[in-house]
Amino acid sequence: MPAPARSRHRLAHHALAAAVAVLVAVPPLARAQETPTQRAAASDVVKRQGELEQRINAAALAARLTAAPNAKRDAVVARAKALWDGELQAMADDITRHPEVGFKEERSVTILTDYLTRHGFAVEKGVAGLATAFVARYTKGTPGPNLGIIVEYDALRGTVRDYHGDQHSTQGPIGLAVAVAVSEFLTASKTPGTVTVYGTPAEEMMPPPSKTVMHQAGVFAGADVIVRTHSSVNSQRPAPGFGTCCLNIDGVRYIFSGAPAHQMTAWEGRDALTAVIHLFQNVDGLRKNMRPETRIQGIITEGGKAPNVVPDRAVADFYIRYPDEVYLAQVKAMIDNAARGAALATGTKVMIDDYGSMRDGISVAALNEVAFAYIKKYGGTNVVNEPQKPQGYEETGSVSRDIPGVGFSAHTSNGGFHTYEMESDALADVGHQGFRIDAMAMSALLYDFATDADFRTRVKDEFGSTKSLFGDYVAALRKAYPLPDVKDPSK
Ligand SMILES: [Zn+2]
Structure with missing residues (x-):
């Protein structure tokens, strides 16, 4: 669910201008910060990030790996291309023509896992308690780098019909071409390493963010690198550092319970819908005391069944967003209290259901630059040379904080x-x-990762260092948002 590219560009240019004004030497990370407070908190981290990027020198790494002739790599790439042209493009078309929405992708999963089984992968379905999640492990791999591939397959919920308006239908077949080409190479060349395909459902739905659920269940444990592809309106890659496409988000449901009664004798009941209405009014009242970048949107998903019955149950569903997770936590606490206040004011009770979150992810130049160079080498069009806002390779931020990886974005749609x-x-x-x-x-990048120890070392170094810089940034932000001192009232 990436933000429209145009708005992403606008964000990037706006932040870039600020970054250039402050610090000419290393603009890339600065663009992750969207507010003056964030930029001030990040100033030291940005400087050290610049030093890190110089040490990693991803541009030179990408040139070394991608420009030189390499017959073995070219053979792996040719195999992936042949698999795509021979069978997998038709599979992608078929899945596109049979859209299935999140958590109901049974047909798509069957098609993908049947193919993987036929090509030497052991498939486990229903992992992490999610019926349409799966893991497929290559059975003939030998101990070595574990190359992970995330594939999605859920469609969007449309008003007319469900549809693949984000092209998730194609991620599976693309990932299969890569998985089979690379695993065949590992076996034939006796190169240490193995391949694991992670089938992750319902990217377009929260709750629950399925990748977070799978990650917490240990599904991705042991992966040394993860690749993923997504539709794109141009060929691009993110800048290194940490960030997210679309703000940090808390998804939360406020579930109110009251007591039913006839509306003509409503004093005998307690009205849960009134509590929800109070909550919305409380939130609107609080907006002026929140930083202007805060975005809070809620809907009422349950508000009673009949106008002659006092609603004894009502539910509001909110997305609470802020550019960073530290201030977001303060906002979340205010909204939770607004809900508690609404319950207190109406004699009802509230349950706070924190069902999901999206967080900044980690973006690794050593992977992004190699991926981007290969996309250009193989003919990617609508190339955007300026790195985009830093973001992780998956939308939840949970996996990309723990395992280095890269999202591939070749131009696939106008x-x-x-x-x-x-x-x-x-x-x-x-x-x-x-x-x-x-x-x-x-395929080319995973070939390099399996065969080039220097590449793996640089990825590990950059990822670990960026993770530690991110920790320092969060610590600096904690000091940047002091809570106001509210005195005890006196007579
Ligand atoms: Zn998507």
Whole structure:
């Protein structure tokens, strides 16, 4: 669920201008910070991030790996391309034509896992308690780098029909081409290493964020690197550092219970809907005391069944967003108290159901630059040379904080995200060519990761150092948002 590219560009340019004004030497990380408070808290971290990027020198690494001739790599890439052209493009078209929404992707999962089983993978379905999540482990691998591939397959819920307006339908077949080409190479060349495909459902739905649930259940444990692809309106990569496409988010349901009664004798009951209405009014009243970047949106999902019965149950569902998780926690505490106040004021009770969150992820230049160089090498179009806002390779931020990885974004559509045009493009040349390029670039990068120890060392170094810098940034933010001192009242 990436933000529309145009708004992402605008964010990037705005922040870049500020960054250049403050610190000419290292703009990339500065662009992760969206507010003056964040930029001030990050000043030391930005400087050290610049030093880290110089040490890693991802541009030189990408040039070394991608520009030089390499017959073995080219053979792996050619195999992935042949698999795509021979069978997997048709599979992608088929899944696009049979959209299934989150947690109901049974047909898509069966198609993908049957293929993986036929190609030497041991498939485990229903992992982490999610019926349409799966893990497929290559059975002939030998101990060595564990190469992970995340694939998604859920469609969007449309008003007319469900549809693949984010092209998740194609991620599975692309990932399969990569998984089979790379695993065959590992076996044939006796190269240490193995491949694991992670089938992650319901990217477009929260609750629950399925990747977080799977991560907490230990599904991704042992992966040394994870690759993932996503539809894109251009060929691009994020800047290194940490961040997210679309603010840090808390998803929370406020569930109120009251007591039913006839509305003509409502004093005999307690009205849960009134409590929900109070909550919305309380939130609106608080907005002026919150930093202006705060975004709070709520809907009422339950508000009673009949106008002649005092509603004894009402539920509001909120997304609470802020550019960083530290101030977000303060906002969340205020909204929770607004809900408690609403319950107290109406004689009802409230349960606070924290069902999901999205957080900043970690972005690794040593992986991003190699991926981007391969996308260009294999013919990616609409190339955006300026690195985009830093973000993790998966939307929850939970996995990308613990395991280094990279999202591949070749140009696959001329329509916007979540549109019917993007779905049509999945079946057209622009999609087919972009998907093939993604499959080739991903195979090449995993080949390099399996065979080049220096590449692995740099990825590990950059990831570990960035994670520690991110910790320092969060610690600095904690000091940047002091709570006001509210005195005890006196007569
Ligand atoms: Zn998506």
